[in-house]
Amino acid sequence: MADLNLQEIHDFMISIARKAGETITAAHPTAGATGNKKNSVDLVTETDQAVEKLVSTSLREKYPDFAFMGEETYKPGDRLTSAPTFICDPIDGTTNFVHTYPYVSISLGFSLNLVPTIGVVYNPFTSTLYSAIKGHGAYKNLDQTLPLSAPSKFETGVSGCLVAVEWGSDRSGNDFAVKSKTFSRLAATKENGGGMVHGLRSFGSAALNLCGVAEGGLDIYWEAGCWAWDVCAGWVILEEAGGMMVDANPGNWEPRVDGRRYFAIRPGEGQREVVEEFWGLVEGAFEVGV
Numbered sequence: 001m002a003d004l005n006l007q008e009i010h011d012f013m014i015s016i017a018r019k020a021g022e023t024i025t026a027a028h029p030t031a032g033a034t035g036n037k038k039n040s041v042d043l044v045t046e047t048d049q050a051v052e053k054l055v056s057t058s059l060r061e062k063y064p065d066f067a068f069m070g071e072e073t074y075k076p077g078d079r080l081t082s083a084p085t086f087i088c089d090p091i092d093g094t095t096n097f098v099h100t101y102p103y104v105s106i107s108l109g110f111s112l113n114l115v116p117t118i119g120v121v122y123n124p125f126t127s128t129l130y131s132a133i134k135g136h137g138a139y140k141n142l143d144q145t146l147p148l149s150a151p152s153k154f155e156t157g158v159s160g161c162l163v164a165v166e167w168g169s170d171r172s173g174n175d176f177a178v179k180s181k182t183f184s185r186l187a188a189t190k191e192n193g194g195g196m197v198h199g200l201r202s203f204g205s206a207a208l209n210l211c212g213v214a215e216g217g218l219d220i221y222w223e224a225g226c227w228a229w230d231v232c233a234g235w236v237i238l239e240e241a242g243g244m245m246v247d248a249n250p251g252n253w254e255p256r257v258d259g260r261r262y263f264a265i266r267p268g269e270g271q272r273e274v275v276e277e278f279w280g281l282v283e284g285a286f287e288v289g290v
């Protein structure tokens with residue numbers, strides 16, 4: 001596969017993302033067109049399914065030898081392999097989509113040997129496109145290099161950070177407790193053993209959160225429970241911007257794209273020290289993931 005034309009694949013992925021975007025913005029999700037999967041907060045709409053169909057059909061037509069993994073057609077037990085694979089979340093931020101809150105994206109990634117290699121994240125409501133090819137930099141709207149400004153030093157460690165987190169759709173059990181307690185500790189004063197972060201944000205799209213870290217506006221994004229289709233595309237964009245992805249559980253510097261535990265940090269001097277300080281504030285350990 002050494003002779004794959006990554007630029008051509010990237011360009012095609014962008015054209016598909018834009019087409020998918022037209023379907024997303026033209027849709028009017030209603031209660032009737034909305035269902036749920038695991039529980040009442042794990043939403044899916046007819047538009048999620050229609051967009052995934054459009055994306056997978058177009059990709060299979062052009063690249064019949066490549067594998068495809070999508071949120072809406074994933075079956076428990078399906079495994080990501082080392083084959084060239086398109087990894088797609090047709091609507092990342094479905095809850096926002098249903099509520100007409102415009103923090104929504106199509107997340108289209110491509111992995112090779114389990115390594116996130118091409119990333120395209122497109123918010124059709126704001127016409128914002130993030131894209132990257134491994135080894136070739138990351139871009140916003142194709143012409144602005146990420147990060148948008150020279151990355152500053154992490155002057156005050158975790159306490160100076162703006163941190164994105166997500167509650168996700170699991171609302172009980174060990175992992176829910178790890179999140180709840182860690183959110184509280186991150187916010188608490190240093191005198192009380194906390195991180196005194198500048199702020200915690202919960203916007204509702206993993207892919208756009210990763211692009212926010214790549215862009216430099218967000219310092220950190222920490223989550224467990226989401227999937228390869230939520231992060232594969234954003235991962236490439238993050239790394240190409242000089243950011244780093246590690247495990248949400250302390251100690252693992254090399255997480256897997258399908259590992260379901262993610263901790264992204266923007267570029268900047270002192271990056272690794274902040275990762276270690278943050279890990280020291282994690283309350284317990286997530287059980288989800290490989």
Ligand code: LIP
Binds near residue numbers: 169230
């Ligand atoms: C969602 C993510 C969100 C995460 C949810 C869910 P969806 O994706 O992007 O950040 O917390 O668990 O996976 O369901 O909107 O495609």
